Amino acid sequence: MPDTGAMLPVQVSGLSYHAGGRTLIDQIDLEIASKGITVIMGPNGAGKSLLLRLLHGLLPPTSGSIRWDGQPASDAHRRRQAMVFQRPVLLRRSVAANIEFALDLHGNQDPARRDTVLSAVDLLDYAAQPARRLSGGEQQRLALARALATDPEVLFLDEPTANLDPAATAVIEAAVGRIRDAGTKAVFVTHDIGQARRLADDIVFMHRGRICETGYAVTFFDTPRTSEAQQFLQGELVL
Amino acid sequence: MQEFVAAFAEAFNLIVAGDGDLLEIVGLSLRVSLTAVGISCVIGFPLGAVIGIGDFRGRQCIIVCVNALMGLPPVVVGLVAYLILSNSGPLGWLDLLYSPTAMIIAQTILVAPIVTALSRQIVEDFHAEYAELFRSLSVPHRTAVTTLLMDAKHSLATVALAGFGRAIAEVGAVIIVGGNIDHLTRVMTTAIALETSKGNLALALALGMILIVLSLAVNATVSLLREASGQPADA
Numbered sequence: 333m334p335d336t337g338a339m340l341p342v343q344v345s346g347l348s349y350h351a352g353g354r355t356l357i358d359q360i361d362l363e364i365a366s367k368g369i370t371v372i373m374g375p376n377g378a379g380k381s382l383l384l385r386l387l388h389g390l391l392p393p394t395s396g397s398i399r400w401d402g403q404p405a406s407d408a409h410r411r412r413q414a415m416v417f418q419r420p421v422l423l424r425r426s427v428a429a430n431i432e433f434a435l436d437l438h439g440n441q442d443p444a445r446r447d448t449v450l451s452a453v454d455l456l457d458y459a460a461q462p463a464r465r466l467s468g469g470e471q472q473r474l475a476l477a478r479a480l481a482t483d484p485e486v487l488f489l490d491e492p493t494a495n496l497d498p499a500a501t502a503v504i505e506a507a508v509g510r511i512r513d514a515g516t517k518a519v520f521v522t523h524d525i526g527q528a529r530r531l532a533d534d535i536v537f538m539h540r541g542r543i544c545e546t547g548y549a550v551t552f553f554d555t556p557r558t559s560e561a562q563q564f565l566q567g568e569l570v571l
Numbered sequence: 572m573q574e575f576v577a578a579f580a581e582a583f584n585l586i587v588a589g590d591g592d593l594l595e596i597v598g599l600s601l602r603v604s605l606t607a608v609g610i611s612c613v614i615g616f617p618l619g620a621v622i623g624i625g626d627f628r629g630r631q632c633i634i635v636c637v638n639a640l641m642g643l644p645p646v647v648v649g650l651v652a653y654l655i656l657s658n659s660g661p662l663g664w665l666d667l668l669y670s671p672t673a674m675i676i677a678q679t680i681l682v683a684p685i686v687t688a689l690s691r692q693i694v695e696d697f698h699a700e701y702a703e704l705f706r707s708l709s710v711p712h713r714t715a716v717t718t719l720l721m722d723a724k725h726s727l728a729t730v731a732l733a734g735f736g737r738a739i740a741e742v743g744a745v746i747i748v749g750g751n752i753d754h755l756t757r758v759m760t761t762a763i764a765l766e767t768s769k770g771n772l773a774l775a776l777a778l779g780m781i782l783i784v785l786s787l788a789v790n791a792t793v794s795l796l797r798e799a800s801g802q803p804a805d806a
């Protein structure tokens with residue numbers, strides 16, 4: 333991994349995204365910490381996925397800026413990031429070939445790397461299987477392994493465990509925990525309050541395209557300041 | 572009626588005995604159409620992919636044109652190819668008219684738009700699914716094209732077969748540029764047309780039966796491939 337200096341923290345200012353005549357992301361100012369796991373929470377349609385796409389450079393913002401360590405976001409920054417989508421997008425190839433695809437793109441010829449990342453998500457025995465024949469949980473683990481293969485400095489995860497059972501969720505959470513410990517920054521979107529408590533170092537709480545509240549996870553869960561966050565944490569419907 | 576029965580019996584005998592003329596005609600048909608389809612795929616797959624995932628001005632216009640070319644009547648293609656290859660045409664100096672090569676050229680003009688248009692649609696559908704992943708992984712354009720073509724290979728195989736079905740069954744284009752010359756440019760469809768008009772029903776029927784079997788085989792292969800590629804486990 334070519335390390336051309338630090339990339340973090342990421343600073344977002346005045347970020348907006350409009351589509352279909354609606355303001356979907358509304359003037360967001362945000363700084364995401366350089367270390368640990370930042371969890372983005374909020375009700376459906378809050379704009380969590382959009383924010384993640386904007387941060388990762390999959391969508392151009394309508395206005396505002398995203399700066400990685402002071403530099404305007406660029407393709408070079410995106411090459412040092414990876415993303416796991418809510419619905420895994422796997423190539424119609426073997427499990428191993430899906431990993432090799434990402435490795436080849438990054439010019440990584442190390443044959444051991446593929447097996448390392450597959451073992452990290454417990455999929456080594458499935459290396460020769462067609463990726464599309466895996467179960468939903470296995471597919472999501474493979475998507476995570478592919479994201480890890482390129483050794484990203486920042487990993488975005490969009491509700492990677494939304495449809496998974498507790499066992500599959502545990503594998504993913506453990507893997508994310510390990511990469512955090514290895515120094516990779518993770519930005520994790522989830523609905524699941526329990527999961528947020530288990531993983532988060534800090535929290536970004538969104539509602540209707542805006543950021544309601546940010547802070548350390550401990551503080552947020554003990555003393556949420558906004559009524560939206562309080563209601564969300566009490567399991568009430570936030571409308 | 573008796574005449575028909577006799578013709579059928581004779582046709583059957585020709586096939587079973589492996590009649591020399593019959594085999595020659597079938598062989599040339601296959602050679603011409605398979606070559607034309609091969610060339611069409613070499614042109615049409617990448618071209619379809621580039622149009623399918625492209626984001627350039629005039630793209631919509633190109634798509635409309637290619638789709639329109641898909642429906643070209645074979646006789647019109649034959650006429651165009653004739654004009655190009657005839658002595659006074661731009662490629663007249665190649666002296667290709669009334670040769671198998673001329674037939675291959677004409678069928679390529681006929682089939683290449685079909686392959687291009689159908690593969691454009693397929694690649695576009697695949698790309699809709701893969702686009703964000705490609706962007707996330709910063710996949711270069713060329714790699715995106717080859718990856719999409721690789722992953723869509725089952726669907727693209729059905730496209731090639733559709734092109735072959737069209738080529739092997741058409742008569743208008745090959746008769747104009749080939750001329751249906753015995754032992755040189757006579758293929759199944761032109762032979763059927765000629766032998767029927769001459770009253771030689773046996774050979775015409777024999778060729779007709781082979782043509783039907785071929786088209787059944789193509790269709791069976793297409794549905795097998797459809798089944799294979801329709802499964803989520805398409806890998």
Ligand SMILES: Nc1ncnc2c1ncn2[C@@H]1O[C@H](COP(=O)(O)OP(=O)(O)OP(=O)(O)O)[C@@H](O)[C@H]1O
Pocket residue numbers: 351352356374375376377378379380381382383
């Ligand atoms: N390209 C688009 N055009 C128009 N509207 C869009 C587009 N993309 C997203 N939206 C809308 O923006 C809003 C936020 O979408 P987003 O996917 O970010 O929500 P989310 O917070 O991730 O929700 P969920 O928890 O359901 O995944 C939604 O109302 C959605 O319908």
Ligand SMILES: [Mg+2]
Pocket residue numbers: 380381382418490
């Ligand atoms: Mg979402």
